[in-house]
Amino acid sequence: MKLTPRPAAAASTLVDTTRRRWLQVLATLPVAAGAAGTATPARANVKTSARVVIAGGGLGGIAVANRLSKLLDGARITVVDRKEEHNYQPGYTLVATGLWPVEKVRDRNADFLPAGVQWVREAVAEFDPEAKIVTTAGGRQIPYDYLVVATGVQLDYAQIDGMDVGVIGSNGLASVYPGPQAAQATWAAMQAFVQTGGEALMTLPATPLKCAGAPLKMTFMLRDRLQQAGMLEQSRIGFQSALGNVFGVKVVNDNVLQRWQALGIGVEFNHRLAAIDIGAKRATFATPEGETVDKPYDFIHVVPPMRAPDAVKNSPLAWQAGPFAAGGWLEVDKTTLQHRRYPNVFGIGDINGTPRGKTAATVKKSAPIVAHNLAEAIAGRPPDGAFDGYTSCPLITREGSAMLIEFDYEGRLTPSLPLIEPLQESYFAWLMKYRMLKPAYLAVLKGRV
Amino acid sequence: MYEIWLVMNIVWEIALGIWPLLLAAVGLWLVVMVTALRRRGACWLAGLPMALGVGAAVTLAAALWVPGWNKSALSEMGYWVDWVNLLGLAAGFGAVAMAFAWPLSAMRQAAVR
Numbered sequence: 001m002k003l004t005p006r007p008a009a010a011a012s013t014l015v016d017t018t019r020r021r022w023l024q025v026l027a028t029l030p031v032a033a034g035a036a037g038t039a040t041p042a043r044a045n046v047k048t049s050a051r052v053v054i055a056g057g058g059l060g061g062i063a064v065a066n067r068l069s070k071l072l073d074g075a076r077i078t079v080v081d082r083k084e085e086h087n088y089q090p091g092y093t094l095v096a097t098g099l100w101p102v103e104k105v106r107d108r109n110a111d112f113l114p115a116g117v118q119w120v121r122e123a124v125a126e127f128d129p130e131a132k133i134v135t136t137a138g139g140r141q142i143p144y145d146y147l148v149v150a151t152g153v154q155l156d157y158a159q160i161d162g163m164d165v166g167v168i169g170s171n172g173l174a175s176v177y178p179g180p181q182a183a184q185a186t187w188a189a190m191q192a193f194v195q196t197g198g199e200a201l202m203t204l205p206a207t208p209l210k211c212a213g214a215p216l217k218m219t220f221m222l223r224d225r226l227q228q229a230g231m232l233e234q235s236r237i238g239f240q241s242a243l244g245n246v247f248g249v250k251v252v253n254d255n256v257l258q259r260w261q262a263l264g265i266g267v268e269f270n271h272r273l274a275a276i277d278i279g280a281k282r283a284t285f286a287t288p289e290g291e292t293v294d295k296p297y298d299f300i301h302v303v304p305p306m307r308a309p310d311a312v313k314n315s316p317l318a319w320q321a322g323p324f325a326a327g328g329w330l331e332v333d334k335t336t337l338q339h340r341r342y343p344n345v346f347g348i349g350d351i352n353g354t355p356r357g358k359t360a361a362t363v364k365k366s367a368p369i370v371a372h373n374l375a376e377a378i379a380g381r382p383p384d385g386a387f388d389g390y391t392s393c394p395l396i397t398r399e400g401s402a403m404l405i406e407f408d409y410e411g412r413l414t415p416s417l418p419l420i421e422p423l424q425e426s427y428f429a430w431l432m433k434y435r436m437l438k439p440a441y442l443a444v445l446k447g448r449v
Numbered sequence: 450m451y452e453i454w455l456v457m458n459i460v461w462e463i464a465l466g467i468w469p470l471l472l473a474a475v476g477l478w479l480v481v482m483v484t485a486l487r488r489r490g491a492c493w494l495a496g497l498p499m500a501l502g503v504g505a506a507v508t509l510a511a512a513l514w515v516p517g518w519n520k521s522a523l524s525e526m527g528y529w530v531d532w533v534n535l536l537g538l539a540a541g542f543g544a545v546a547m548a549f550a551w552p553l554s555a556m557r558q559a560a561v562r
Contacts, residue, residue: 440455
């Protein structure tokens with residue numbers, strides 16, 4: 001079955017309401033203050049009737065949709081995502097450590113999609129880049145001329161035997177990644193643990209991660225909560241890394257390990273969480289030598305292995321060889337974010353098979369580049385926007401203090417404000433994380449910064 | 450340049466989140482200003498010291514209050530950037546307080562005379 005773009009239907013709506021139009025007018029007012037701030041050369045709008053499909057309605061998908069709707073004149077843009085709720089994922093660690101109410105990470109996708117964009121409320125099930133068709137879980141086929149893959153990651157809890165996401169929050173089981181409810185439940189589990197103290201295990205898988213700082217923040221904050229409750233003496237925190245480090249950027253890794261040593265947080269490397277017995281509160285770790293180590297716990301923070309969603313992993317869009325092939329990550333050029341074999345395909349966010357973990361800051365820097373390069377491709381010009389891999393991670397070290405770490409593909413620290421030392425913990429970095437990053441995120445989502 | 454644009458957007462988004470409060474504050478300030486400007490004998494110059502005093506007092510109070518409001522503490526101010534940031538924010542609160550205090554103080558001077 002083939003689908004041509006059609007008017008509003010039950011699972012597909014043309015986003016265009018009066019109230020939203022007013023909100024969008026309000027939201028775009030600062031543009032009048034200056035159209036500065038994009039990392040790409042400015043060009044006039046591209047006139048086109050191209051069909052652009054954006055697979056995924058997270059930060060990357062919506063940010064690109066907003067930018068393309070301004071850059072392209074006449075394009076038919078379709079966003080495919082079944083999620084109605086938009087979650088501010090960088091806030092999950094704040095919810096999970098009792099710093100924010102859960103409502104602060106919950107919004108509606110409908111409030112951010114630009115007017116005139118068609119929204120198909122279904123999950124993407126299949127990509128056929130040869131036929132240029134996206135197929136949804138409901139069997140609908142959506143043809144495209146240009147495709148932006150923004151599906152995010154698949155949290156692969158199934159790789160951990162015995163893991164049950166449904167019981168996060170009970171029996172000392174915590175995991176911040178699945179969503180707002182899990183973050184809230186994680187805070188409940190943390191509060192219960194802080195009352196009694198005991199053995200805490202914090203895990204890190206060997207796969208690429210979204211927000212690779214989150215496991216570290218959770219560890220710092222658990223220690224802080226124990227200290228606040230006067231339960232440090234009765235507790236022990238052990239960080240179990242499946243890798244030979246705890247963070248991919250060496251200078252940050254060394255700094256964190258030094259801090260943890262001073263704080264009494266133990267670290268074991270090359271210990272991959274393989275199985276968990278939630279009822280008995282026991283975790284099994286596998287080592288590269290093939291041995292297994294069984295550990296009892298009172299509190300465990302599970303960070304799931306991550307990979308590309310099946311729709312990407314099982315498609316020709318995934319890397320076919322090399323380090324990103326196993327996870328099925330999208331094969332894009334790391335500089336232009338254009339697919340290496342299908343030039344009408346671009347990728348943004350966590351799905352990209354590019355070096356370094358991704359965060360919302362990665363999208364902040366790369367969304368303008370993806371939108372610009374796609375517009376250039378439509379105009380028949382070579383993509384000239386270049387992404388340097390910029391990522392930032394406000395690493396909370398305790399309640400009230402954080403480090404604002406920014407780095408690029410090469411692992412070089414790239415502070416936006418050169419006078420500020422990235423590895424200096426500060427109230428300023430804390431304030432950024434606690435108060436200012438969500439407003440910045442919203443501006444990215446709306447395609448302004 | 451990009452950072453300035455980013456900060457402008459952050460401020461704008463924060464303002465969007467509290468616009469009813471901002472609108473009410475601006476409306477109230479306009480009412481106070483218009484009242485003071487129309488008040489015969491309002492003494493702006495004589496009212497300035499008190500307005501400055503109120504602004505300074507509010508700045509000081511805000512410097513003590515802002516860290517806790519953001520779930521941090523004065524003891525976390527370990528870096529010069531922290532102090533610049535804190536004093537900047539506190540001065541912002543002080544400036545708003547002064548903006549209200551000046552017309553009120555100017556009217557009070559008129560009443561005293």
